[in-house]
Amino acid sequence: MAGRLAGVFGRSFDALSALTVRAYDSVRAYPNFTTSLLLTLVFFYPSLRAGGGTAGLLFTGDVLGYYWPTLAKMQDLLSGFHFWALDINLFNGSSEFYLPANFFGAHPLFVLLGLLSAPFPIGYFDVGWFLVFAVALESFFACYYLLMLAQRDFGLSFGTSVFAATFYVFGFSTIDALETPMFIFCFAMVAPCAYAMMRFQDRPSLCLLPWAALPALVMFLGGYIPLGLASALLALAIVAVRIFLFSPTCLASIDRVKRFALACIPVALASVVVAPFMLASYLYLAETPSPTRPDLFYSAHQLGDLPHMALRLLSSSLEVPGHDYVFPVHWGLVAVYIAVVFLLSPRASRNLTSDEWRLLKLLLAGYFATLLATFGSYSPISDAVYYFVPQIGGMHLYQRFLFAANVLLGLSLGVMLQGIVRSEATPVLRFGAIVSIAVFLAAGFAQAHFSAATESVGLGQALVFELLVVVILASVLLAPGQRFRFAAATVLVLLVPLNAMYERSRGNHDRATVAAQQPAMLDPQTQQAIVDYLKQYSDRDLVKYVDLTPLWAGSPEEFWDHHEEAFPKSFPYLVLKDLDLGSYGGFSFYLAPPADYMKVMPVRGQYELQPDWDYARRTGAEFVVLRSDALVSLIDAGLVSDDVEPFRLPDGVIITPLVAMDATRVLYENGYFQVSKAGGGATLTNLANGATARQSATIGGADAVRALDGDRNGAFASGSVTHTDEDPNAWIEIDLGASERIDEIRIFNRTDCCGARLDGAWVLVSNAPFEPSATPETVRSKAWRRLILGGAAEIRLPTRGIEGRYVRLQLGGSRPGGSHFLHVAEIEVLQENDPGPLSAGDPVLAAFESNGANHFTLETTSSEPVDVSWLLWSGRGLEFFLDGQVAEPTVVNGIATLVVPAGRHKVEVVYSNPVLLLFWLIYAAYGLSLVASAGVLALRRSLQPDHRSSQTSAAG
Numbered sequence: 011m012a013g014r015l016a017g018v019f020g021r022s023f024d025a026l027s028a029l030t031v032r033a034y035d036s037v038r039a040y041p042n043f044t045t046s047l048l049l050t051l052v053f054f055y056p057s058l059r060a061g062g063g064t065a066g067l068l069f070t071g072d073v074l075g076y077y078w079p080t081l082a083k084m085q086d087l088l089s090g091f092h093f094w095a096l097d098i099n100l101f102n103g104s105s106e107f108y109l110p111a112n113f114f115g116a117h118p119l120f121v122l123l124g125l126l127s128a129p130f131p132i133g134y135f136d137v138g139w140f141l142v143f144a145v146a147l148e149s150f151f152a153c154y155y156l157l158m159l160a161q162r163d164f165g166l167s168f169g170t171s172v173f174a175a176t177f178y179v180f181g182f183s184t185i186d187a188l189e190t191p192m193f194i195f196c197f198a199m200v201a202p203c204a205y206a207m208m209r210f211q212d213r214p215s216l217c218l219l220p221w222a223a224l225p226a227l228v229m230f231l232g233g234y235i236p237l238g239l240a241s242a243l244l245a246l247a248i249v250a251v252r253i254f255l256f257s258p259t260c261l262a263s264i265d266r267v268k269r270f271a272l273a274c275i276p277v278a279l280a281s282v283v284v285a286p287f288m289l290a291s292y293l294y295l296a297e298t299p300s301p302t303r304p305d306l307f308y309s310a311h312q313l314g315d316l317p318h319m320a321l322r323l324l325s326s327s328l329e330v331p332g333h334d335y336v337f338p339v340h341w342g343l344v345a346v347y348i349a350v351v352f353l354l355s356p357r358a359s360r361n362l363t364s365d366e367w368r369l370l371k372l373l374l375a376g377y378f379a380t381l382l383a384t385f386g387s388y389s390p391i392s393d394a395v396y397y398f399v400p401q402i403g404g405m406h407l408y409q410r411f412l413f414a415a416n417v418l419l420g421l422s423l424g425v426m427l428q429g430i431v432r433s434e435a436t437p438v439l440r441f442g443a444i445v446s447i448a449v450f451l452a453a454g455f456a457q458a459h460f461s462a463a464t465e466s467v468g469l470g471q472a473l474v475f476e477l478l479v480v481v482i483l484a485s486v487l488l489a490p491g492q493r494f495r496f497a498a499a500t501v502l503v504l505l506v507p508l509n510a511m512y513e514r515s516r517g518n519h520d521r522a523t524v525a526a527q528q529p530a531m532l533d534p535q536t537q538q539a540i541v542d543y544l545k546q547y548s549d550r551d552l553v554k555y556v557d558l559t560p561l562w563a564g565s566p567e568e569f570w571d572h573h574e575e576a577f578p579k580s581f582p583y584l585v586l587k588d589l590d591l592g593s594y595g596g597f598s599f600y601l602a603p604p605a606d607y608m609k610v611m612p613v614r615g616q617y618e619l620q621p622d623w624d625y626a627r628r629t630g631a632e633f634v635v636l637r638s639d640a641l642v643s644l645i646d647a648g649l650v651s652d653d654v655e656p657f658r659l660p661d662g663v664i665i666t667p668l669v670a671m672d673a674t675r676v677l678y679e680n681g682y683f684q685v686s687k688a689g690g691g692a693t694l695t696n697l698a699n700g701a702t703a704r705q706s707a708t709i710g711g712a713d714a715v716r717a718l719d720g721d722r723n724g725a726f727a728s729g730s731v732t733h734t735d736e737d738p739n740a741w742i743e744i745d746l747g748a749s750e751r752i753d754e755i756r757i758f759n760r761t762d763c764c765g766a767r768l769d770g771a772w773v774l775v776s777n778a779p780f781e782p783s784a785t786p787e788t789v790r791s792k793a794w795r796r797l798i799l800g801g802a803a804e805i806r807l808p809t810r811g812i813e814g815r816y817v818r819l820q821l822g823g824s825r826p827g828g829s830h831f832l833h834v835a836e837i838e839v840l841q842e843n844d845p846g847p848l849s850a851g852d853p854v855l856a857a858f859e860s861n862g863a864n865h866f867t868l869e870t871t872s873s874e875p876v877d878v879s880w881l882l883w884s885g886r887g888l889e890f891f892l893d894g895q896v897a898e899p900t901v902v903n904g905i906a907t908l909v910v911p912a913g914r915h916k917v918e919v920v921y922s923n924p925v926l927l928l929f930w931l932i933y934a935a936y937g938l939s940l941v942a943s944a945g946v947l948a949l950r951r952s953l954q955p956d957h958r959s960s961q962t963s964a965a966g
Contacts, residue, residue: 066514088124103882114233169496192233314386329468552681724761
């Protein structure tokens with residue numbers, strides 16, 4: 011028995027030994043691959059484990075609020091093979107899903123995921139894990155191809171290349187970009203793009219061309235076009251430097267030009283593929299508010315860094331006063347120590363070859379030119395970028411250029427380290443070790459005994475630890491063995507960012523903790539409870555709600571620290587499989603809806619929606635999400651009833667139904683379409699015609715009679731706008747002459763400015779005259795009253811047949827942030843003239859179909875003509891058809907309406923985007939070319955003789 015066991019153990023040991031030897035041989039045979047894989051796994055392992063449940067990058071800021079949910083929506087569309095779509099879930103269908111400028115909707119990895127998951131759509135958390143995987147995969151490629159590029163094309167050693175790649179790919183740039191993965195998808199492709207260009211010009215081939223173009227394609231489709239373009243320009247610059255300055259001297263100038271032209275072909279192919287997509291995005295964004303932003307002041311000045319903030323390069327743990335936008339400059343003390351030692355050590359400088367010195371100077375020139383562009387009005391380089399680099403110069407945060415430029419810094423520090431490592435224990439290295447030890451001891455002592463004082467100047471424990479790392483580096487650089495010094499320096503430069511990465515996967519950064527803070531975002535039970543509540547009060551095909559909550563639960567700082575949105579702005583994306591849900595807002599509030607929609611549904615303050623309630627309710631809004639302390643205002647405005655128990659969420663957020671509008675003339679409504687009697691039902695009489703008006707005071711001759719002149723022009727210069735003097739209780743009043751039934755009051759606001767002054771005003775109706783000194787509070791029990799919310803151009807208040815003679819519009823007393831003037835263009839007091847019901851026994855029968863993306867069909871049957879209104883925003887790309895023929899709707903206040911004759915008819919609304927369709931066709935052709943070229947290359951390799959086998963046979 012013992013002999014058998016010994017034999018088993020022996021064979022197992024032999025097998026394990028053989029496997030170990032084989033693994034060691036593989037590492038030696040493929041050092042770049044194995045090193046890149048090891049670094050990627052070490053860096054991302056805590057994020058990839060447990061299905062992404064501990065991936066801190068998923069549960070932070072924009073990823074949690076926007077990118078992750080939007081990616082889930084994209085997978086839902088692609089699994090149904092919908093490549094262009096209205097975003098019916100946000101902005102009331104005004105946005106076109108694939109085109110916002112801050113999303114990676116056409117990234118090849120995610121397109122493949124959507125297409126391959128078509129038979130079995132993947133779950134929400136699986137989408138999140140795949141996002142983490144995609145970030146890790148691109149980081150791996152960035153590291154691997156930078157190693158290949160540095161060694162093969164610039165002659166740097168393996169140790170130098172590994173240090174440079176570690177600093178660039180797994181340093182502070184990646185940590186800062188994790189909250190916006192699109193930045194990683196763009197800048198990570200700089201080295202792969204440059205390497206592919208170089209290999210293509212070495213051996214140009216049609217079969218290699220699609221694969222050589224792939225890194226540039228990923229860069230362009232990474233999700234942020236300006237940074238993608240900037241990264242492509244940087245890759246071109248690296249290739250140009252390699253070909254024109256580092257080619258053999260025997261190579262003629264014309265040959266260098268030819269080589270560079272060949273190297274540019276892959277980028278040119280990628281540009282052709284993505285050109286329609288960029289054009290479609292540009293045309294779409296031209297209609298959003300964002301094009302008004304990129305001017306010189308906003309782009310290069312307002313959001314630029316202050317020069318003193320360059321001190322942040324010392325350490326990510328050092329508190330430097332000043333604003334902190336997307337990406338501050340970070341080197342870390344290890345990198346700073348290497349740069350200082352190199353600059354102070356003549357021997358280290360002499361140990362570099364002339365080519366290495368030339369490379370170092372070019373790298374530093376490119377990096378510092380980029381860095382100087384980030385200092386706003388203090389740097390003319392920032393102005394030059396704006397003026398001379400179209401599109402890229404319009405990017406409003408030039409700090410983002412440092413994401414890509416960090417490849418230059420990483421290579422620069424690698425070259426410096428190479429010079430230092432080649433030196434022996436020089437006096438500078440000894441002196442540096444002594445100084446670093448002294449600084450560490452002083453900082454540690456100060457932190458131990460005077461922690462309050464040291465913390466006030468930014469000297470915390472994290473900075474003391476980083477000083478300890480510098481002490482270890484200084485000691486390592488005195489030790490013998492170049493490989494050892496390179497390896498140790500690489501590990502040490504990784505330690506601080508690795509700690510930051512690991513910190514994101516513990517504490518309050520995991521799924522369970524954030525789900526407890528944000529149950530509506532991550533807790534399936536809470537989501538289902540919300541869905542059940544909505545279904546309890548609505549049976550429409552598309553359930554709509556207005557979200558009045560701010561973006562974050564507290565201050566901006568609390569939001570970024572605790573990830574707490576007051577209510578998820580992308581909530582409809584979270585319940586796609588359970589309910590077709592639509593919101594009038596969304597997370598990416600100024601990069602998705604067109605400007606005309608934003609005029610109706612503007613966003614102010616802490617990303618709070620200021621809705622046009624008349625538009626929202628007439629287009630089918632059924633619910634409102636709000637803070638509980640704002641409920642009284644909506645009850646006063648007649649929008650919400652206090653008889654319904656709301657659904658309650660953390661932080662005082664509630665969901666409650668809106669009071670239904672008078673729908674006696676509505677025959678059918680499902681959230682997409684509304685069918686009503688042709689001509690809008692009842693006719694309206696304006697009781698204010700011939701009435702008299704007065705107001706509390708008048709300035710500039712703008713008296714009250716202007717509110718009854720029949721002119722709705724809201725420009726004050728037109729002479730049709732009233733204007734009171736400044737008074738917290740200013741009023742304008744209409745006397746109808748007798749008590750009348752009032753069914754609706756319409757107020758036309760001033761439109762040239764100051765429309766928000768009506769926000770918080772009251773409309774009062776009474777049979778008894780109002781005293782001049784009366785206020786909305788003093789007449790609370792004596793008059794019908796409604797609160798106005800927002801300052802829309804046209805405000806409609808249904809009054810449900812109240813009786814009254816006097817109609818007063820009055821400010822509601824002191825309110826912060828505004829002058830107390832009252833001005834209106836027109837006030838209409840309307841009474842319905844009932845035309846009677848439809849023919850007896852003739853209900854409208856409606857059948858509805860939709861693919862949830864770009865095609866919506868409604869069939870109606872009626873013996874009388876009906877109005878069919880499209881209840882989503884009637885924006886660009888929509889076509890209307892009646893019985894298969896193109897029809898031109900009437901658009902009033904953003905609502906498109908078709909008059910449908912009696913009988914059975916079919917109404918279709920189709921969204922199309924020919925430019926985007928062209929892109930997908932070219933994209934598909936490119937994908938097929940990748941598959942075909944891969945097959946050809948594999949076939950060629952299989953047909954080539956095995957030289958090693960031939961040599962073995964010959965030797966035998």
